[in-house]
Amino acid sequence: MIKAEWFYWLVGGIFLVMAAQMLTDRTNPKRVGTAAFWGLLGLGFIYGTWVAGKSAPAEPLGAAVLAMVCLAGFGFTGRGKGSAATPEQREARAERWGNRLFVPALTIPVVALVCAVGVKKLSLDGEPVLQKGSETILGLGIGAVVALVTGMVMLREKRLSTPVHAGRSMLESMGWAMLLPQLLATLGSIFSVAGVGDQVRRITTAVLPGGSLFLAVVVYCAGMFLFTIVMGNGFAAFPVMTAAVGWPVLVVQEGGNAPAVLAVGMLAGFCGTLVTPMAANYNVVPAALLELKDQYGPIKAQLPTAVALLGCNIVIMYFFAV
Amino acid sequence: MIVLLGVLVVVLGFATRRNPLLVVGAAGIVTGLLGGLSPQRVLAAFGTGFASSRSVTIFVITLPVIGLLEHHGLQEQARRLITRFAGLTAGRFLALYLLLRQIAAAVGLNNVFGHAQTVRPLAAPMAEGAAERRHGPLGEKAREKVRSFAASADNVGLFFGEDVFLAVGSILLITGFVNTTYHTHLEPLQLALWAIPTALCALAVHGWRLLRLDRQLLGAAPGPGRTAELGETVK
Numbered sequence: 001m002i003k004a005e006w007f008y009w010l011v012g013g014i015f016l017v018m019a020a021q022m023l024t025d026r027t028n029p030k031r032v033g034t035a036a037f038w039g040l041l042g043l044g045f046i047y048g049t050w051v052a053g054k055s056a057p058a059e060p061l062g063a064a065v066l067a068m069v070c071l072a073g074f075g076f077t078g079r080g081k082g083s084a085a086t087p088e089q090r091e092a093r094a095e096r097w098g099n100r101l102f103v104p105a106l107t108i109p110v111v112a113l114v115c116a117v118g119v120k121k122l123s124l125d126g127e128p129v130l131q132k133g134s135e136t137i138l139g140l141g142i143g144a145v146v147a148l149v150t151g152m153v154m155l156r157e158k159r160l161s162t163p164v165h166a167g168r169s170m171l172e173s174m175g176w177a178m179l180l181p182q183l184l185a186t187l188g189s190i191f192s193v194a195g196v197g198d199q200v201r202r203i204t205t206a207v208l209p210g211g212s213l214f215l216a217v218v219v220y221c222a223g224m225f226l227f228t229i230v231m232g233n234g235f236a237a238f239p240v241m242t243a244a245v246g247w248p249v250l251v252v253q254e255g256g257n258a259p260a261v262l263a264v265g266m267l268a269g270f271c272g273t274l275v276t277p278m279a280a281n282y283n284v285v286p287a288a289l290l291e292l293k294d295q296y297g298p299i300k301a302q303l304p305t306a307v308a309l310l311g312c313n314i315v316i317m318y319f320f321a322v
Numbered sequence: 323m324i325v326l327l328g329v330l331v332v333v334l335g336f337a338t339r340r341n342p343l344l345v346v347g348a349a350g351i352v353t354g355l356l357g358g359l360s361p362q363r364v365l366a367a368f369g370t371g372f373a374s375s376r377s378v379t380i381f382v383i384t385l386p387v388i389g390l391l392e393h394h395g396l397q398e399q400a401r402r403l404i405t406r407f408a409g410l411t412a413g414r415f416l417a418l419y420l421l422l423r424q425i426a427a428a429v430g431l432n433n434v435f436g437h438a439q440t441v442r443p444l445a446a447p448m449a450e451g452a453a454e455r456r457h458g459p460l461g462e463k464a465r466e467k468v469r470s471f472a473a474s475a476d477n478v479g480l481f482f483g484e485d486v487f488l489a490v491g492s493i494l495l496i497t498g499f500v501n502t503t504y505h506t507h508l509e510p511l512q513l514a515l516w517a518i519p520t521a522l523c524a525l526a527v528h529g530w531r532l533l534r535l536d537r538q539l540l541g542a543a544p545g546p547g548r549t550a551e552l553g554e555t556v557k
Contacts, residue, residue: 004377011382048373058369065368066347073344085393094395099403101396105443108384109434116431140433141383148387155394166389171382176343181378183343186371187350193367194325194357230332234492239499247504259512262496263485267520270481278342281378286437286473290446297470298477305478305528312523
């Protein structure tokens with residue numbers, strides 16, 4: 001059986017190799033801090049397998065995460081100049097390879113698709129070939145590996161260090177934003193253990209004026225929206241706002257249609273994800289990947305859509321769900 | 323009441339534009355300690371949280387091959403290819419991308435598209451190529467706008483497509499939370515059906531905004547020629 005953990009090790013390995021390259025990159029004035037950050041991240045990815053399997057203590061990994069937070073948060077990381085090809089060189093190469101360049105690029109989505117739809121159903125000796133529940137992640141991983149092999153053969157590239165080096169500058173430009181989504185997941189679990197949800201519920205019930213169904217709908221949707229902006233994802237906001245308003249007021253008190261209320265409430269949260277820099281993987285990382293000068297570019301492009309859709313969700317919930 | 327200080331830390335950090343990593347790290351420590359966790363348990367929470375959320379970062383696996391192909395001119399070729407389709411403007415191309423992204427997500431294929439695997443190497447350069455064919459060389463503002471809208475098409479398509487699929491994280495989170503907390507039984511299918519109206523609204527609203535992008539670009543002054551290429555180090 002192909003396991004998701006194998007690909008986490010591969011990602012960890014990529015981080016470690018890149019960290020080694022970063023350490024020797026003299027064009028980066030902060031090369032030691034940068035290498036330490038990505039090196040710790042790589043080790044964390046591998047060690048995480050045993051933490052997730054509960055066979056190793058989680059505290060060392062927690063300490064490593066806090067060390068990474070300090071390294072990136074206090075500005076000890078930077079980026080090298082890299083030795084990217086000039087635009088003229090790339091134009092010339094594009095001329096040479098032509099549309100064949102799309103073959104490896106499209107291999108990733110095609111293999112991911114085949115794995116998620118076809119290979120998912122295959123089993124060997126009664127065991128599924130792909131680990132259950134991780135098929136799409138495995139598809140992406142397998143697709144990337146197949147594409148890399150295809151690309152290297154096609155482009156007659158012999159050294160594995162070339163692709164790793166080429167991918168590194170993208171990673172360096174993302175910097176701290178890479179770690180934020182995983183850190184936010186942690187914050188969400190700490191919030192729920194510490195009982196933040198109960199407190200928010202008490203406050204909302206205290207300030208919510210009784211009797212107005214429309215206001216309750218607005219509070220639930222806008223609460224999901226705002227709390228998602230603060231927390232960076234709707235998953236952390238959902239239990240809090242649902243326990244506060246969604247379930248007790250809209251479903252129990254007003255007799256709303258539970259699946260409709262909850263599904264639309266979650267989507268109101270997603271509108272918040274569109275406009276928060278805390279959702280780094282969707283908003284900040286792409287800005288770095290696309291080398292935008294304005295790191296809020298994607299958020300600005302999404303803001304009018306997010307506001308309009310929040311309105312749509314409120315209308316849908318008010319007229320059809322409660 | 324005092325545990326809400328953690329939320330306050332996030333809001334204040336946000337408002338004063340501190341580094342988000344420090345803000346979130348500090349908020350986690352403050353909330354954990356105020357909520358009665360021992361320092362050791364706070365540390366363990368950071369460890370387990372990191373370990374169980376590694377799938378968010380799995381896209382890194384595609385960076386080496388994308389980097390290799392870009393080194394050999396993938397983005398340039400994507401630009402050249404798109405200019406052969408006369409009727410395809412930047413806005414129409416991105417609206418089409420939005421539709422495909424949404425359909426793929428609605429049938430559970432979240433990772434088939436993405437910022438690292440499709441937006442940077444293919445969608446963004448293609449949208450730029452289409453815009454340049456129509457409006458001539460793009461100025462920096464226009465270029466940033468096209469790239470930002472390429473990223474937005476991916477996000478909107480994903481967010482408002484994936485909930486139509488049954489086995490996606492957010493649907494399972496809803497059923498998991500509600501079924502255990504309120505001892506009821508909700509079926510993922512009912513939730514997924516109720517995601518469809520918003521999905522259609524998202525397609526209409528953002529699709530319309532993408533189509534309008536062409537007109538906005540028409541108003542923008544043409545640039546001094548090709549400035550920074552995607553993939554170059556911009557300082």
